Amino acid sequence: xxxxxxxxxxxxxxxxxxxxxxxxxxxxxxxxxxxxxxxxxxxxxxxxxxxxxxxxxxxxxxxxxxxxxxxxxxxxxxxxxxxxxxxxxxxxxxxxxxxxxxxxxxxxxxxxxxxxxxxxxxxxxxxxxxxxxxxxxxxxxxxxxxxxxxxxxxxxxxxxxxxxxxxxxxxxxxxxxxxxxxxxxxxxxxxxxxxxxxxxxxxxxxxxxxxxxxxxxxxxxxxxxxxxxxxxxxxxxxxxxxxxxxxxxxxxxxxxxxxxxxxxxxxxxxxxxxxxxxxxxxxxxxxxxxxxxxxx
Numbered sequence: 553x554x555x556x557x558x559x560x561x562x563x564x565x566x567x568x569x570x571x572x573x574x575x576x577x578x579x580x581x582x583x584x585x586x587x588x589x590x591x592x593x594x595x596x597x598x599x600x601x602x603x604x605x606x607x608x609x610x611x612x613x614x615x616x617x618x619x620x621x622x623x624x625x626x627x628x629x630x631x632x633x634x635x636x637x638x639x640x641x642x643x644x645x646x647x648x649x650x651x652x653x654x655x656x657x658x659x660x661x662x663x664x665x666x667x668x669x670x671x672x673x674x675x676x677x678x679x680x681x682x683x684x685x686x687x688x689x690x691x692x693x694x695x696x697x698x699x700x701x702x703x704x705x706x707x708x709x710x711x712x713x714x715x716x717x718x719x720x721x722x723x724x725x726x727x728x729x730x731x732x733x734x735x736x737x738x739x740x741x742x743x744x745x746x747x748x749x750x751x752x753x754x755x756x757x758x759x760x761x762x763x764x765x766x767x768x769x770x771x772x773x774x775x776x777x778x779x780x781x782x783x784x785x786x787x788x789x790x791x792x793x794x795x796x797x798x799x800x801x802x803x804x805x806x807x808x809x810x811x812x813x814x815x816x817x818x819x820x821x822x823x824x825x826x827x828x829x830x831x832x833x834x835x836x837x838x839x840x841x842x843x844x845x846x847x848x
Contacts, residue, residue: 556736560744563703569745572597573642577746580631590634591622603641604634606829612822613637613684636688639747640668643692644831660698663782664691665827666819670778673818677811678774678804689751689771690778693758696738700730723759735759761797773797773804781815 560567575593579585594601601622608614608625626634644661671690675683701708711729714720726733738755750768754775757764764772777797781790790812798804808814 553732553736553740555730556732556740559703559730559732559737560699560740563699564744566702567699567741567744569642570597572600573638576635576638580635585631587623587626590626590631594626594638595622600638600641603829604637607637607641608633610825610829612826613687633682633684636685640688640691641830643695657698661831662823662827664694665823665830666785667691667693667775667778667782669819669822669826670781670815671775673815674774674777674804674807674811677807677814679806680770680774680803686771686774689754689775692738692751693754693775693779694734694738695741696734696736696755699737699741700726700734704730770801770804773801778815781812782819785812785816785819 572593576590579589579593594604605620605622605625608629609620614629620628629637668687668690671686672683675686680686707729711725714729715722715725723733723735735756735758739752742752742755749765750771753764753768754772757768757772758775758779761769761772761776777790777794780793784790791809794807794811798807
């Protein structure tokens, strides 16, 4: 993945996380950190603070109908969930400058939110805990596409045109035009951000979960199922895939028979509100359930 690494290395100014994220990671690693340290840091960014409070106190993610300040919120959700909420929020900031005529950013993030919801729903009904990290895993697993559109918009557009006109494989076409594909770029982006190995494994192997390291295969399988479902969310169509992927996993095997209906219901009820929380300035249009530009 040398070519993908070089591609990301040339984007350092555009993709570097803000200081607040780096400092949050430092606090998490420091055993002596307490809630007051997090509050003092986060309250300096009023936008991030507001989004974090909205997410933590929402019906979908957290503990609604409670009047909580930032200190109480962080105590309630814990530092790992705090990290995932902040990562999700900041990620949408990075790619706001992608030209609309090249890449439908709103459709991409709406699709990504749908994947996050699908992944969280699958984890929830598999009795996996905690479930909220799976939303972030699903949200970010295709972020390599966005990085490619930022740096090489014209080449990305050529790639899309060939995929749409000839029905080619996304990864194969990206390999042809770029010398790498979005999964490889995504992994290098995760490494650049120093994200945990779980993120890297999911990003790299969500198309082929059997290739993931054994310790991460269950999480990768969940994102694979969410990804496959959101690519073409037709009731009953994916039940054979669910059965195949889950048959050798006792925990995933407990998924209810109507998991596809449950996913569609969660997506329908929550996508717009979550997108507003993460990206308040977006104008949500009535896009198809799967609003992604690329079909894999």
